Amino acid sequence: MSDIDRDLPLLDDVATARDAGLARILTAASVDEVAAIDADLLGKKGSLALLKTRLGTLSTVDEKKAAGQALNAATQSVTEALATRRIDLARAERAVQLEQERLDLTEELTQPRRGHSHLVTQAWQRLEDVFIGLGFQVAEGPEVETDFYNFEALNMPRSHPARSGFDTLFTDYSGPLAEDGTVLLRTHTSPVQIRVMQTIEPPIYMVMPGRVFRRDTPDATHMPVFHQIEGLVIDRGITMAHLAGTIDAFTKAFFGGAFTSRLRPNYFPFTEPSAEFDIQRPDGSWIELGGCGMVHPNVLRAGGLDPEEWSGFAFGFGIDRMARERHGIDDIRDMYSNDIRFIEQF
Ligand code: PHE
Numbered sequence: 628m629s630d631i632d633r634d635l636p637l638l639d640d641v642a643t644a645r646d647a648g649l650a651r652i653l654t655a656a657s658v659d660e661v662a663a664i665d666a667d668l669l670g671k672k673g674s675l676a677l678l679k680t681r682l683g684t685l686s687t688v689d690e691k692k693a694a695g696q697a698l699n700a701a702t703q704s705v706t707e708a709l710a711t712r713r714i715d716l717a718r719a720e721r722a723v724q725l726e727q728e729r730l731d732l733t734e735e736l737t738q739p740r741r742g743h744s745h746l747v748t749q750a751w752q753r754l755e756d757v758f759i760g761l762g763f764q765v766a767e768g769p770e771v772e773t774d775f776y777n778f779e780a781l782n783m784p785r786s787h788p789a790r791s792g793f794d795t796l797f798t799d800y801s802g803p804l805a806e807d808g809t810v811l812l813r814t815h816t817s818p819v820q821i822r823v824m825q826t827i828e829p830p831i832y833m834v835m836p837g838r839v840f841r842r843d844t845p846d847a848t849h850m851p852v853f854h855q856i857e858g859l860v861i862d863r864g865i866t867m868a869h870l871a872g873t874i875d876a877f878t879k880a881f882f883g884g885a886f887t888s889r890l891r892p893n894y895f896p897f898t899e900p901s902a903e904f905d906i907q908r909p910d911g912s913w914i915e916l917g918g919c920g921m922v923h924p925n926v927l928r929a930g931g932l933d934p935e936e937w938s939g940f941a942f943g944f945g946i947d948r949m950a951r952e953r954h955g956i957d958d959i960r961d962m963y964s965n966d967i968r969f970i971e972q973f
Contacts, residue, residue, distance in 0.1 A: 637681055637694045644674045645701035652708045658720060661713045668705050675702055746962060746973040747854060750950035751836050754856050757880045758834040761873070763858070766835050768819035771798065774809035776818035780929035781897040789896045794842035796851075812840035816857035817897060820922070820941055823859060824930025829937050830862040836946065847958045854946035861922065861932065861939035867900065870919060870940035874904050881949075885909040890919070898941055899923045914952055917944025 648668045655661045667673055679698055685691045744752070755765050768776075783790055793814035800810035819835040835857040843851045860869065871890055878888040886909065890902035898920025906914045919942035924934035951959055954973055961969050 635685075635690060635694060637678065637685065638697050640681075641675075641678055641694070641697045641701050644668075644678060645705060648674070648701075648705045649708050652705070652712050655712055655716065658713060658716050661709060661716060665709050668709075669702065675705070743973075745970065746950045746954060747947055749973070750946050750953065751854065751856070754881065754946065754949065755834065755836065757877060758856075758858070760880060761876060763832045763834045766819060766823055766833050767837055768813075768816070768822050768835060770813055770838055770840070772811055772813040772818050773805050774811065776821050777811055777813050777815075780821040780926065781817055782923050782925040782929075783896045787896060789894075796840050796842050813837075814841055815839050816855040816943055817941070819857055820859045820897075820926070821930050824861065824927070824932055829932065829939075831859055831939070832862075833859050835859070845960055847960065850947065850959055850963065855917075855943050856946055858919075858942040859922070859939065860941075861927075861937050863937065865921075865938045865940060867921060867940070870902075870921070870942070873940075874919065874942065878906050882906060882908075888916075889913075893918060893920075895920055897923050897926045904942065904944075916948070917942060919943070 648664070651664050651667075652661065655664055668675055670676065675698060682691055682694055682698070685694060743749075759765065777793075777795075778787070778790055779785075795814050796812045797808060798810045798812070801807045804810075816835050816837050816839060819837070823831060823833050823835065837854065837857075838852060839855050840852055841849075843849045845851060858873070860873070871888075874890070875888045878886050887907045889905050889907065891905065893901045893903040895901040895918055898918075901918065901920035904916050904919050906916050908914065919940065922939045922941050927934045927937060927939070947959060947962065950956070950962065956962060
């Protein structure tokens with residue numbers, strides 16, 4: 628160090644400003660922060676520019692030369708440090724962005740995985756298979772129904788108390804196709820009985836699976852949307868014995884020969900007499916399955932059939948419940964959670 632260097636406070640200030648600048652550059656966290664530091668150090672009113680204005684206050688040429696050189700060197704090292712830091716940070720920011728926006732399109736192509744039907748679909752299809760094996764045909768009806776098909780034709784006129792048992796979801800349909808307030812989401816598959824009777828000539832041996840809706844809060848055993856399968860047999864001389872025999876044949880075909888069934892008296896407006904049917908497991912325990920009975924004469928009439936000529940039975944039960952029974956699922960909501968870890972097990 629020369630005498631001049633030692634005696635000049637400006638040189639110290641340049642070194643201090645340079646070191647402080649370099650330290651800030653090294654810890655800058657973003658490209659934007661580097662730009663701000665650049666302005667602070669090298670801008671028109673930046674710290675190095677301010678030091679430059681003090682060159683004029685120096686008295687000798689040597690002093691000016693030494694201070695000028697120190698300023699130039701400081702400006703150069705700061706400029707280089709800024710450029711390096713800017714490149715490093717830009718590269719890091721780009722890498723983060725690329726990772727975030729990464730779309731891996733190769734995964735499924737190299738390892739395609741085979742899916743399978745939902746467990747309710749599986750139960751639905753098995754039920755159809757079993758009934759087809761017993762000589763039934765399969766039909767489906769609309770999910771949005773009218774009051775007439777869902778209630779009226781099923782022997783539940785306007786003020787019938789049984790209506791309140793079907794927590795019904797009404798649509799706000801208003802138009803030429805139906806009276807206001809009479810268009811609803813079907814609460815059971817029984818309306819399809821009427822549609823089938825109206826369209827095909829007996830003898831009828833038909834099952835009608837489908838989605839049904841009730842105004843219910845989901846819990847372990849209920850969902851507001853679930854599935855039923857309806858059965859309808861119309862022929863000459865059909866009796867309750869045919870109903871009991873059909874339920875038992877179905878039970879053994881679906882669950883296996885070690886299962887049996889029973890009927891318990893019950894009430895439905897659309898069947899008379901009516902019964903509840905239960906299935907007994909080989910261990911002796913019972914599963915409540917659904918409702919059934921002999922088709923009520925009023926229902927036959929609503930379907931356009933003469934009760935003096937035709938008789939028949941009907942039954943209906945929950946498909947979701949069948950799937951739950953078969954797989955020992957505790958909470959029915961799990962079946963609709965779309966959690967692949969659950970669904971994959973079946
Ligand atoms: N529809 C009835 C229900 O949802 C079940 C049923 C169908 C009962 C056919 C008798 C005959 O509860």
